[in-house]
Amino acid sequence: NAGVMQNPRHLVRRRGQEARLRCSPMKGHSHVYWYRQLPEEGLKFMVYLQKENIIDESGMPKERFSAEFPKEGPSILRIQQVVRGDSAAYFCASSPPVINEQFFGPGTRLTVL
Amino acid sequence: TQLLEQSPQFLSIQEGENLTVYCNSSSVFSSLQWYRQEPGEGPVLLVTVVTGGEVKKLKRLTFQFGDARKDSSLHITAAQPGDTGLYLCAGEGLETSGSRLTFGEGTQLTVNP
Numbered sequence: 001n002a003g004v005m006q007n008p009r010h011l012v013r014r015r016g017q018e019a020r021l022r023c024s025p026m027k028g029h030s031h032v033y034w035y036r037q038l039p040e041e042g043l044k045f046m047v048y049l050q051k052e053n054i055i056d057e058s059g060m061p062k063e064r065f066s067a068e069f070p071k072e073g074p075s076i077l078r079i080q081q082v083v084r085g086d087s088a089a090y091f092c093a094s095s096p097p098v099i100n101e102q103f104f105g106p107g108t109r110l111t112v113l
Numbered sequence: 114t115q116l117l118e119q120s121p122q123f124l125s126i127q128e129g130e131n132l133t134v135y136c137n138s139s140s141v142f143s144s145l146q147w148y149r150q151e152p153g154e155g156p157v158l159l160v161t162v163v164t165g166g167e168v169k170k171l172k173r174l175t176f177q178f179g180d181a182r183k184d185s186s187l188h189i190t191a192a193q194p195g196d197t198g199l200y201l202c203a204g205e206g207l208e209t210s211g212s213r214l215t216f217g218e219g220t221q222l223t224v225n226p
């Protein structure tokens with residue numbers, strides 16, 4: 001399966017803990033996007049990255065959230081000191097360099113207790 | 114802020130019927146994508162439309178991009194229970210940096226056998 005991979009699929013954290021979400025883009029894709037889907041809401045853009053660069057983070061909360069896409073390895077979305085309001089499905093998408101067709105992973109469902 | 118409004122929000126029909134889902138905005142998009150999402154999974158890309166007035170067909174699904182690139186429609190002919198799912202439209206804005214997508218709230222389609 002050469003699709004976008006995300007892990008873990010489900011993540012449970014207690015308030016104040018850290019959550020790390022991983023995303024491996026499709027082979028040949030150098031652009032990665034993170035979106036959040038809150039219960040009963042639509043998908044909202046969070047951040048757009050290319051290798052070692054954050055291109056657009058205008059959808060990211062100013063505090064506690066960070067993202068990276070290192071030269072080697074998966075993209076990481078990191079949420080520090082999680083709160084109950086962070087409970088959501090987090091989706092990663094990737095696209096090839098030339099055409100903006102975004103292919104989504106299966107998502108990570110974060111539950112904060 | 115670019116917004117995409119989808120209608121109807123919910124649609125329940127009998128197998129064999131035809132249906133149309135609409136995606137409207139006051140903003141112009143450089144491209145628009147349609148996705149289908151199953152519960153617990155990520156959105157699956159169905160089609161990308163780029164040119165105003167463009168029509169694309171995917172078996173029983175017909176996608177149209179408005180002439181002004183502000184709206185789009187998805188028409189399904191002879192719907193089948195397997196078409197059941199959440200249909201999402203997503204636009205790539207002209208003015209936003211990078212290639213972030215703005216999603217509509219979705220149309221939940223149920224096709225009854």
